[in-house]
Amino acid sequence: MVPEINYWAVLLATLSTMVVGAVWYAPKVFGDAWMRLARVERGGSAVAPLVVTLVVSFLSAWVLAGAAYIAWQFYGGSFLWASVATAVFLWVGFTAARLVTHDAFERRPAALTAMNLAHELVTFLVMALIIGAWAPAGV
Numbered sequence: 001m002v003p004e005i006n007y008w009a010v011l012l013a014t015l016s017t018m019v020v021g022a023v024w025y026a027p028k029v030f031g032d033a034w035m036r037l038a039r040v041e042r043g044g045s046a047v048a049p050l051v052v053t054l055v056v057s058f059l060s061a062w063v064l065a066g067a068a069y070i071a072w073q074f075y076g077g078s079f080l081w082a083s084v085a086t087a088v089f090l091w092v093g094f095t096a097a098r099l100v101t102h103d104a105f106e107r108r109p110a111a112l113t114a115m116n117l118a119h120e121l122v123t124f125l126v127m128a129l130i131i132g133a134w135a136p137a138g139v
Contacts, residue, residue: 003069004136005062012134013061013127014054020123021053030115037112064090064124065131072139079139083132087124095120 025031035042064087072082096117103113 003066003073004138005065005069006131006134006136009131009134010058010061010065013064013130014058016126016130017053017057017060017123018050020119020126024119024122030119034112034115037109037115060124061127061131064127068128068131069136069139078132079135080129080132083128084125087128088121091121091124095124 023029025034034040064083067090068079068083068086071086072079075082099117099120100113103116
């Protein structure tokens with residue numbers, strides 16, 4: 001079975017990650033605290049990280065859309081809730097689990113890990129809401 005994917009929803013979900021990141025990492029939100037905890041200094045070009053972010057965000061949105069469709073086919077019910085549940089399961093099983101392991105070995109501050117985990121959860125939930133609300137044709 002090949003999952004049906006609404007690529008417009010995937011593209012919008014991809015762009016939503018940039019909006020979430022811009023708000024999340026704004027200096028008056030979590031930006032200053034994140035920079036301090038991550039030991040990141042202002043300056044330098046952000047072009048390369050932004051391009052990388054767009055590429056991996058597209059891949060994440062595409063995988064989420066496909067996995068949500070498969071989950072919806074298997075469990076039935078609402079495509080929106082299938083998308084949200086899939087996003088949470090993927091976040092817990094892959095993003096959170098790997099980030100916690102990675103940060104533990106790098107001995108990063110727990111507050112930084114928590115901040116990054118929360119950002120990723122919000123990012124995945126926003127993507128899931130977009131993908132789930134704008135389901136493929138026939139869903």
